[in-house]
Amino acid sequence: MKMRATLVATAAAALALAGCGGSSGTTGSTGQGGFKAPPMKAVTHLGPGEGQVNLISWPGYVEDGSSDKSVDWVHPFEKATGCMVKNHAAGTSDEMVNLMKTGQYDAVSASGDATLRLIAAGSVQPINTKLIPSYKDVFSGLKMKPWNSVNGVAYGVPHGRGANVLMYRTDLVKPAPTSWDVVWNKASPYKGKVTAYDSPIYIADAAVYLMAHRPDLKIKDPYALDDKQFNAAVALLKKQNADIGEYWSDALKQVQSFKSGDLAVGTSWQYNVNLAQSEKAPVDAVLPSEGSTGWSDTWMIAAHTKHLTCAYKWLNWIISPKVNAQVAEWFGEAPSDSKSCALTSDKNFCTTYHANDEAYFKKIWYWTTPIKQCLDGRTDVSCKTYADWTTAWQEIKG
């Protein structure tokens, strides 16, 4: 069902692109690494609600009680604002970027590897944070970051953040792993039962591993890879391909595979782990010693939305303390609203997920779009772009 929907949306995107492509290249403000944002101004006031809002989100971010009766922050929103929510759950950042190009959606929960692409493509508009009362309570460590703002102009509100974790079957993987070794150099015992995330951005996970185990490559940032570093990461991934059972991008499918034992070990989200455990699958997860990749998500508003007021209301709703606490606990991530820590059902939740622990998040490499200008500040070499990453990803899968 979802795949069919994706298919339709992609076809629509293709037609829309063919019809009105080539809108990039207009003069705009120049930001990080020669980055250009199309000229656009944030709105100064909002009209009455439009009665509807169409969202693209990560699975678990927009819950209306259909996954679990007690997990519902959509119906209260609809009741409070009169804006009916239609949600499309996307599996990868690339899917989100493409769906936003159709112009059929009003807001998106974009990760750091999508935000700049969305801004550059003119798919999203700057945000007037004064129109979002909850914004003032957001942790200052998350505000005005390179992935949610350009030159001091906010393009969205921080939703929450977390790390990609190593999920494993406790009955099949012994001893319990503490390192990413089990999916790279020591994966052979689990041949055919290893999984990896099906997106070019997963190349960064190989780079994180190489940062710890191949210091001679001098990787400083897994999203800033020159030729040599990139080739080493790709070689590692090609070697891993022999042990892979399935690449995953559909959270529910991954949970099912771990439940049935078709998969034993691999990268995952805390959300998948929680879901698998709630279905009594013998799984556990760990943040390995090498650190990990992760995400810091931002709710953004479509450039040409027809439901602007409802979109603003949704942004305010999703980062309001109570809802932000709910969504963070349901998904298994650190909330972005400082007041939500007092409202979680587990009082230690914010400590467990290091909500305001910047030192912890130093170990996490947030998803970022690789660009030609090396993100680690090197100017003597050029780095591989996301286009190079996607080409390599196809070759890795073979």
Next chain:
Amino acid sequence: MSSAEGARPASFARRVSGTLYRRPGLRLGGLLTAPLGYLVVVYLGALGLLLMSAFWTTDEFSGNLVKSFTWANFHAVATTSVYRTVLIRSVGVAAAVTVICTAVAFPMAFFMAKVAPVRLRRGLVVAVLTPLWASYLVKAFAWRSMFSGDGVLDWALTPFGLSSPGFGLPATVVVLSYLWLPYMILPIYAGLERLPESMLEASADLGAKAGRTFRSVVLPLTIPAVVAGSIFTFSLSLGDYITVQIVGGKTQLIGNLIQTNVGAANNLPLAAALATLPIVIMVGYLLAVRRTGALDNL
């Protein structure tokens, strides 16, 4: 006619119908403009647009289309080894599915057309068509749970010291063969039904055994029907990219590469260039098939 009714003025509708009666060209044009226009604009137009975009490129960062002519996409398709590997794999899967479908469908169709009593035939045709009522995705996911490590297949094979082949290329071929089997059975059934019983009897009277009758009488007369079925199974398998995502494990086929390039890589031009590969293969296949007369059986 006009002289008889000349007294009163002909109504508008009568005049229109009169004009159409006198002008067959206009009549035909009026009938066909809407469906033909739909075909050209929606079907061929979309295809043309797709192929045209194969000569464009995308902005590296924002992913927006840049409409300037380039051969770069076709060059990339021709020189990247992974595309060649995947194309060969896809053609192999399509061929294997076609062979399996033929092998399973022929005896079944023969039974339906020649052996089963007439009253049973209707029921069998309905039975063959019934799986088409269920959603493609439901069937594919059902096979996913069957191929799973704790699935039915594994349970059934364990007593023989075997285990489920798991997700991968073999599972993909099996599921595709299952999905497209009705499209092979029906044309062969239709072809066999047209085969006169008297020919089989004549062959037997002349002393031919079953094998000889099959080789010299049945097969030559039904080859066009088999080829017609193979067009369905081959083209459907060549274009499929969903089954392989569900039961194919880490395997990717040409459809997946096209999907990745549209979806993940957001490189519509490269996807369009890749999409020309199966189109070229299918056009070649159809041209070759035309000689067998199979297209008259569709």
